[in-house]
Amino acid sequence: MTESVYIHIPFCRQKCKYCSFVSFAHPEFIEKYIEALEKEIKYFYKGERLKTLYIGGGTPSLLTAKQLEKILTLLNFDSKTEVTMELNPEHLTEDYLKEIKNLSINRLSIGCQSFDGRILEEIGRKHSPQDVENAVKFAFEAGFENVSLDFIYGLPNQTIESFTSDLKHAKELGVQHISLYGLKIEEGCYFYNHPPKNIADEDLQADMYLKAIETLSDFEHYEISNFAQEGFYSRHNLNYWNNTHYYGFGTAAHGYENNTRYSNQTNLKAYLSDPLKKFEHSLTAQERLEEEIFLGFRRKSGVNFGLINKKFNINFEQKYSKILDKYISSGHLERTEYGCKLTVKGILVSNMILSEFLD
Ligand SMILES: C[S@@+](CC[C@H](N)C(=O)[O-])C[C@H]1O[C@@H](n2cnc3c(N)ncnc32)[C@H](O)[C@@H]1O
Ligand code: SF4
Incomplete structure (x- = not known):
């Protein structure tokens, strides 16, 4: 039984300079995209009552409430379902947040990245720190009780002090959840071909991460990149780390069902013309075990020997x-x-340690 759904909305107003996620600055395709999504969901989704639903991107907040509703009505969920939507802070209004609250969306993940206006400009974000503050305020006023902010550390000209003050400010705003990502510059983004000056090296990134753990010590560090107040873990993401099944719908979405991982087409036009096409990879028992280890060690609770032994019939x-x-x-x-x-010392070199568990 698959009780989680991820839906990818691959549109953004513009590409941020560091971002290699599959997203396109072509909102004119949104209507067609929703039609393709409808086709895909109707074909594959078996109607299970969902425990978690995650609308990610790209920028899902480019969709109107009506467009979102069209997608949501295809899915079976209730007030107990964790329904998350990713938002970009620019152009958000209180009315929009109220409208999406009425669609039963109950968790928001807002891309803040930094509260330093100069850094935001340098990385190609089109919002100000004030826009993030307003977005959080409007979210609480609209009745959301579960709000998360994303930050990136290691950004050009960012210091440990400015990053730490960003995190303190996030706490002052009252958010329940914070995600932290070390800047990664990968092929496909602007910075890959135009490397920025003054970015943190590996050591400085590690120091920033350690300082973040200290600054957020009143939050639970429940996963390598995620911190939450008690009771506000992302249930959808825990589901990934627990290596359980989920549907993936939309361009470039990934899913995992019946021990098979699949991914959808990453090219927008190809997806629009054939939204049912999936590239499948059926996992061997060894691959499943290795994934379980990799994902398990991301969690604060780590790997549970009894559960893994039972699941894979091993010692x-x-x-x-x-x-x-x-x-x-x-x-x-x-x-x-x-x-x-993993200990904190282990998290800093987790790639090296985990690679030793590979066959
Ligand atoms: C899937 S993105 C979508 C969020 C939303 N579109 C936004 O930007 O506000 C989720 C998060 O990934 C992080 N991210 C994206 N590209 C990154 C990169 N190159 N290095 C580190 N973190 C990155 C950002 O914190 C971003 O908010
Ligand atoms: S970081 Fe978010 S807004 Fe920026 S390009 Fe990537 S998905 Fe779009």
Whole structure:
């Protein structure tokens, strides 16, 4: 049974200079895109009552409430479902937030990135710090009780001090959840071909991350990149990290069902002409185990030996005893009541540690 849905809305007003996500500055295709989404959802979705629904992007807030409603009516969910929507702070009005609240959207994830206006300009964001403050204020006034802000650290000319003050400001605004991402410059974004000056090196990024953990010590650091007040974990994302099944709808969306990972076409026109096409990869038991380990170690709770042994019919501690012993004695891993997790020192070099679990 698949009880989670991700829907990708691949439109943005303009591309931010650091962003390689699949999104297009072509809002003129939105109507056609909704038709294609309807076709895809009607074909694949089996009508399960959803536990979580996530509308991500791109910029889902480019859609009108009517357009969103058209998509949402295809899905079976109720007031217990966590329904998240990603928003860009610019051009948000209180009326729009009230309209989407009436559609039963109950969690908002707003892209802030930084509260420093000069940095926002340098990275190609089209909003001001004030726009973010207004977006959060309007969200609370519209009745949302679960609001998250995204930040990037390691941005051009960003200092540990300015990043720390951003996080303190986020807390002052009263948000329940904060996501932090280290700047990554990947092929396809403007910065890849025009590298910015004064960006943080790996060491400074690590220092910023450590400072963030300290600054957000009154939040629960429940996943490598995510911090929340008690009871405000992202249930949808926990679902990914718990390696459970979900549908993925829309251009470039990924899904996971029946031990098969699939992805949709990334080219917008190709998706519009054939929204039912999926590229599938059926996972071997070893691949599933490795994914379980990778995703499990992202969580604060880490890997649960009993659960993983039962699921894969293995003895985890025996199979990986060398790696576990090595990294527990070096302080990169630590035992928990039910298994093992990364320490903060381990998180900083998690790629290296996790690669050792690969067959
Ligand atoms: C899928 S994006 C969509 C958010 C929304 N469109 C916005 O920008 O306001 C989710 C988040 O990923 C992060 N992100 C995007 N590109 C990134 C990059 N190159 N490096 C680090 N974080 C990035 C940003 O914090 C962004 O808010
Ligand atoms: S960061 Fe968000 S708004 Fe900027 S291009 Fe990427 S998806 Fe669009």
